[in-house]
Amino acid sequence: MSVIYIVLPLALVLALVALGAFIWSVKGGQFDDLSTPSLRMLHDDEQIRKADEDDENDADEAKKN
Template identity: 45%
Template sequence: MNIFYLLIGVSLLVALIFLGAFIWSVRSGQYDDNETPSMRMLFDDDDVESESEINEEKKNNKK
């Protein structure tokens, strides 16, 4: 039965170490995305207006 207490203690210690490593990596910028913003402009397309929107604009401009 004492081995269960030891295993629980060791597992909590390992979990705390992983949590600390995760928090450290987030604060040090390991998960910052530096590549995507520069590539985003290559994939952005202008919104294409549908024919019905163009026809409505023409009607509004004629009035």
């Protein structure tokens, strides 16, 4: 059972890594606003493309005019 002398400190190191990651995310402001990001991810990618196309279309039309 001497493996415990390695495994137990290892478990503690893992916990410390997790704590480090948590501190990093808190300081990065990831917990500052809990409601908006959930909405943001719902429509980000797909809609940007649409808007881009519209912009291009508008620009094209402007050129024609």
